Amino acid sequence: MDCAVVGASFAGLACAAALARAGMRVTVLEKKTDPGEKLHTTGIIVKEAIDQVTLLDGLPAELVRRINGVRLYAPNLRHVDLAAPGYYFLATDTPKVMRWLAARAEQAGARIVYRRLFEQAERIQSGFDLGEAGTTRFLVGADGPSSRVAKTLGLGQSTKFLFGVEHEYADVEIAEPDKLHCFIDRRLAPGYIGWVVAGVGVVQVGLARRMRADRSTANAAMEAFVEKTAPLFDLRRMQPVSVRAGMIPCGGVVKPVAARRVLLVGDAAGMVSPVTAGGIHTALKHGLATLTAVSFRSLSERCALRLVTRHKADASGSRHRLFSSQRRL
Ligand SMILES: Cc1cc2nc3c(=O)[nH]c(=O)nc-3n(C[C@H](O)[C@H](O)[C@H](O)COP(=O)(O)OP(=O)(O)OC[C@H]3O[C@@H](n4cnc5c(N)ncnc54)[C@H](O)[C@@H]3O)c2cc1C
Numbered sequence: 001m002d003c004a005v006v007g008a009s010f011a012g013l014a015c016a017a018a019l020a021r022a023g024m025r026v027t028v029l030e031k032k033t034d035p036g037e038k039l040h041t042t043g044i045i046v047k048e049a050i051d052q053v054t055l056l057d058g059l060p061a062e063l064v065r066r067i068n069g070v071r072l073y074a075p076n077l078r079h080v081d082l083a084a085p086g087y088y089f090l091a092t093d094t095p096k097v098m099r100w101l102a103a104r105a106e107q108a109g110a111r112i113v114y115r116r117l118f119e120q121a122e123r124i125q126s127g128f129d130l131g132e133a134g135t136t137r138f139l140v141g142a143d144g145p146s147s148r149v150a151k152t153l154g155l156g157q158s159t160k161f162l163f164g165v166e167h168e169y170a171d172v173e174i175a176e177p178d179k180l181h182c183f184i185d186r187r188l189a190p191g192y193i194g195w196v197v198a199g200v201g202v203v204q205v206g207l208a209r210r211m212r213a214d215r216s217t218a219n220a221a222m223e224a225f226v227e228k229t230a231p232l233f234d235l236r237r238m239q240p241v242s243v244r245a246g247m248i249p250c251g252g253v254v255k256p257v258a259a260r261r262v263l264l265v266g267d268a269a270g271m272v273s274p275v276t277a278g279g280i281h282t283a284l285k286h287g288l289a290t291l292t293a294v295s296f297r298s299l300s301e302r303c304a305l306r307l308v309t310r311h312k313a314d315a316s317g318s319r320h321r322l323f324s325s326q327r328r329l
Contacts (some may be wrong), residue, residue: 001025004128004136005110006118006149008035010280011266012142013101013110014055014287020109022291028110029133031117035102036095040246041280042166042197042204043094044180047087049281055104055288063097064090065200071179075186077231081179089180093200118143121152127261139262140290142283145247147268155262156254158270161247162192162277165218166206167226167240174198174233183207183229188221191250192277196233205235208248208277218245248277265290 003019005012008030020026032038044067050056067090069083102112113133121128127137141149150157174181177198184193191210196203207225209218230236249270257269265271266283273282 001027001134001136003027003138003140004029004130004133005140005142006030006147007142007144007266007268008032008102008105008112008114009098009142009144009266009283010101011268011283011287012140013098013105014053014284015140015142015265015290016110016112016287017055017101017105017108018288018291020105023109026110027133027136028105028112029116029118029130030112030114033114035098035112035114039094039098040164040244041094042164042195042206042244043092043097043199043280044197044278045090045092046276046278046281047089049284050090053281053284053288055101055284059090059097060100063093063100063200065092065198066178067091067180067197068178069180071176071181073181073183075184077183077228091197091199091204118148119152121149121262137261141262141264141268142266142287143268145249145267147264149262150254150264150268153259153262155259155264156256156270158249158251158254158267160249160251161211162208162250163211163218163245164192164206164208164248165222165243165245166204167222167235168199168202168204168242168244169235169238170202170241172203172233172235172238174203181232183225185225185228188225188228194225194229196229202241203233203235205229205233206244211247248272248279250274250277263290 002024003026005016005028008028016026016028066088068088071079071081073079121130128139129135141147181196182193189207189209192208194207196205249272254270257264265286267279271282272279
């Protein structure tokens with residue numbers, strides 16, 4: 001194959017779709033049985049992603065719900081409403097969005113192999129030997145915050161994280177459902193915020209906090225958060241229908257983010273917005289940008305790298321660092 005992509009989530013599927021569309025033979029290796037299972041994200045997509053990421057064109061309306069602004073609560077629960085004309089987020093039925101994205105990558109020509117855990121890659125002259133998965137010229141690690149690709153190939157790994165936990169409640173309605181309710185609380189969510197949002201068919205309640213201790217600390221904070229927000233949204237007697245939890249890299253882009261013929265994208269690369277801690281937009285955007293790095297396979301690597309570094313940089317420093325690091329591909 002031309003390129004193996006590890007991870008069938010936002011970054012990996014975007015990358016696979018772009019490379020396959022450009023005519024490369026791409027295989028995605030995913031350890032889960034289905035791209036929609038065991039998610040660790042609220043799945044809110046920012047407007048910039050909808051506007052800029054063509055892969056999202058045609059996202060079915062029934063999989064999303066428009067959120068028009070933010071209600072920001074102080075620790076004492078007093079609030080201020082924030083909105084900008086024309087700006088919105090999309091809450092999503094994330095499992096279905098993931099399946100839809102996987103179908104788009106497959107339509108573009110990518111092959112997705114589920115239940116395939118990436119464990120090792122051995123460098124060979126023409127690229128990598130992945131054992132049972134075959135050989136590949138290029139390898140992309142889109143395998144999330146504790147990337148096995150990074151570990152195996154000696155690339156950088158994130159060391160600073162937030163830990164996020166979220167409960168989903170079915171058959172509940174909340175007041176002001178067109179707002180993302182965000183809570184500042186240094187005790188329950190140090191380093192980040194708590195949130196309540198009416199998603200697609202569920203209400204999502206979560207928080208993220210600096211990760212120092214074990215998961216039980218976050219679970220205890222969640223209990224306290226549900227209690228604290230009860231005067232606004234009383235969910236105390238409800239049982240969550242599902243729980244999503246995971247680490248959010250917050251230390252910036254890892255170094256090195258790439259080496260010869262191998263590149264990290266999305267959370268594996270530490271590409272999460274330093275402002276919002278959202279990573280879906282960057283995962284999609286940088287997944288798609290991988291094409292620039294590897295699709296000029298008929299040119300020499302040196303040429304490809306020059307193209308990469310010339311790729312229009314946006315204002316984000318992290319993106320600039322990514323492309324600079326791709327020189328090493
Ligand atoms: C609680 C929580 C809420 C969040 N909410 C939002 C939000 O609302 N909006 C937003 O923009 N961001 C949010 N984020 C961040 C966002 O979810 C991530 O930035 C985003 O999922 C990154 O996508 P990714 O494709 O890089 O990695 P991931 O989504 O982590 O996907 C990695 C994939 O690789 C697979 N994989 C891992 N290891 C292997 C292996 N060895 N072999 C094969 N497959 C492997 C995994 O199964 C997974 O499918 C949230 C994060 C958390 C924890």
